[in-house]
Amino acid sequence: MVNYKHGIYTDRKSAELPTPQSSVMNGVAVIGTAPVNLAANPAVNKIVPCYKKAEADAALGYSTDFENYTLMHSVYEQFNKFGSAPVVFINVLDPAKASHVEAVTNVSVTLTAKTGTLTDKGILLDKLVLTNEDKTYKEGDDYVASFADDGSVIISATDDGDMTALASVKAAYSKLKPSGVTAADIIGGVAADGTRTGLELLDEIYPETGIIPSIIIAPGFSKNASVAAALEAKAQLIYGLTNAMAFVDIDSGANGATTKEQVKTVKNQNTVASRWNTPIWPMAIVDGFKIWGSAVLAAAYQYYATKNSEVPSVSASNRPANIDGVCLEDGTKVVMTQQQVNDYLNAYGIVSFLKLPQWKLWGNNTAAYPNSTAPMNRFTKNVLTLNWMENVFKTQYLASIDKNLDRKLVKDITNEFNIFLNSLTPDYIAGGSILFEDSENPTAELAAGHLKFHTRYADYSPAEMIENTFEYDINILEKALKGDED
Numbered sequence: 001m002v003n004y005k006h007g008i009y010t011d012r013k014s015a016e017l018p019t020p021q022s023s024v025m026n027g028v029a030v031i032g033t034a035p036v037n038l039a040a041n042p043a044v045n046k047i048v049p050c051y052k053k054a055e056a057d058a059a060l061g062y063s064t065d066f067e068n069y070t071l072m073h074s075v076y077e078q079f080n081k082f083g084s085a086p087v088v089f090i091n092v093l094d095p096a097k098a099s100h101v102e103a104v105t106n107v108s109v110t111l112t113a114k115t116g117t118l119t120d121k122g123i124l125l126d127k128l129v130l131t132n133e134d135k136t137y138k139e140g141d142d143y144v145a146s147f148a149d150d151g152s153v154i155i156s157a158t159d160d161g162d163m164t165a166l167a168s169v170k171a172a173y174s175k176l177k178p179s180g181v182t183a184a185d186i187i188g189g190v191a192a193d194g195t196r197t198g199l200e201l202l203d204e205i206y207p208e209t210g211i212i213p214s215i216i217i218a219p220g221f222s223k224n225a226s227v228a229a230a231l232e233a234k235a236q237l238i239y240g241l242t243n244a245m246a247f248v249d250i251d252s253g254a255n256g257a258t259t260k261e262q263v264k265t266v267k268n269q270n271t272v273a274s275r276w277n278t279p280i281w282p283m284a285i286v287d288g289f290k291i292w293g294s295a296v297l298a299a300a301y302q303y304y305a306t307k308n309s310e311v312p313s314v315s316a317s318n319r320p321a322n323i324d325g326v327c328l329e330d331g332t333k334v335v336m337t338q339q340q341v342n343d344y345l346n347a348y349g350i351v352s353f354l355k356l357p358q359w360k361l362w363g364n365n366t367a368a369y370p371n372s373t374a375p376m377n378r379f380t381k382n383v384l385t386l387n388w389m390e391n392v393f394k395t396q397y398l399a400s401i402d403k404n405l406d407r408k409l410v411k412d413i414t415n416e417f418n419i420f421l422n423s424l425t426p427d428y429i430a431g432g433s434i435l436f437e438d439s440e441n442p443t444a445e446l447a448a449g450h451l452k453f454h455t456r457y458a459d460y461s462p463a464e465m466i467e468n469t470f471e472y473d474i475n476i477l478e479k480a481l482k483g484d485e486d
Helices: 053-060 071-082 183-187 198-209 225-235 260-270 293-307 338-344 380-396 407-424 443-447 474-482
Strands: 027-032 047-050 087-091 101-110 115-118 129-132 143-147 153-157 168-176 213-217 245-249 277-280 283-286 289-291 325-327 352-355 359-362 431-435 454-458
Touching: 027 071, 027 198, 027 293, 047 053, 047 198, 053 071, 053 087, 071 087, 071 283, 071 289, 071 293, 087 198, 101 115, 115 168, 183 198, 183 225, 198 213, 198 225, 213 225, 213 293, 213 380, 225 245, 225 260, 225 277, 245 293, 245 380, 260 338, 277 293, 283 293, 289 293, 293 359, 293 380, 338 352, 380 407, 380 454, 407 431, 407 454
Parallel strands: 027 087, 027 213, 213 245, 245 277
Antiparallel strands: 047 087, 101 168, 115 153, 129 168, 143 153, 283 289, 283 325, 352 359, 431 454
């Protein structure tokens, strides 16, 4: 087919921030569904580390069908809105799994000028069959099938094939069925042969990529109580080594919280009240799309940590959320005052959004609040900071394991880590020190090869309230009116 051009043309590309800021110590891991039929190198139940949007597109495909493809929420937020990386994606939508696909038959395709379109989305090209009566046509010889930008399939009859004179054909195919993905698919497991799926793939991120997933999310799926619980449990120890936080969505659909008054109840039903997770409600409106709040919150915290010299000691609350509004799952817009967000959400360990007049994230508390008021458990930024310091210690001194337990090893660790803590003081934490205390290291334990250090630290709480009492002083007025005249 000749593509003869004569005239003036334009093209467009979706906006992507040019150079994502990145920090391997503050990685975001996202589990969900992707339009892998559109991917050049489809990845199913594999870790996909990405520093640029093009890397995600190649392994996951790209679509703005955010309702069906939940990984796209984070692709959009991380690369189009915040420009923050790295992100590790895990797609569980599997074309080889019967419940994740559906068969479609007897679809008539009209051919005009030898070209027709299948408007259905999610079509697997290798499962497409075109027929006319008893004749089955060959891809490449009789036709070429390709994806349009919107995910539909364009069928073009070749000039010398058997379809060239046809006005229509019948199509049969298989297509992705995102609704077939369940909570069990997201949670995943480990097979007898050691193969991991779903959340269990988080254990492969650090050894395979060097990225430490400090925030883990499953946009939309985390509104399910079992998924939220699995995320919270996995965040406590990944690969038997590092810590993370789970950001989870609170259901804003018909079976969840459709008013601010219902959010507390749904949070208590579906979310574990622990320091390891932070819930958010409702959804965000971004460039006309409905985006899960967990995707916004994760991208924001990673971005602001990276801008803070890669130290996650700053809160994302009261910082730009890069959104245009908030809504329920059905698109109904939500309007709340600052006091309403405070009283119905923040007061019960739930983050939200607030227009001030720019849209910002609003709220610092983890799901542990109000049950726990200790800063290291209550505030999201404090949890992230402590996790980060622990992860630094564990990954930095992992190389010290199995060295001789001698005085030099003890001094090296205490001196080096104290230098590290001092470098954080006072800009990122209030202070800290690591000690090797004899009382915590009895001879029997040392002989057994057990070495224990003790780190004391304090970091800053977010300034959640600033108050100023204004008092009318009549003496000031009197002095102004009756004071000494010149």
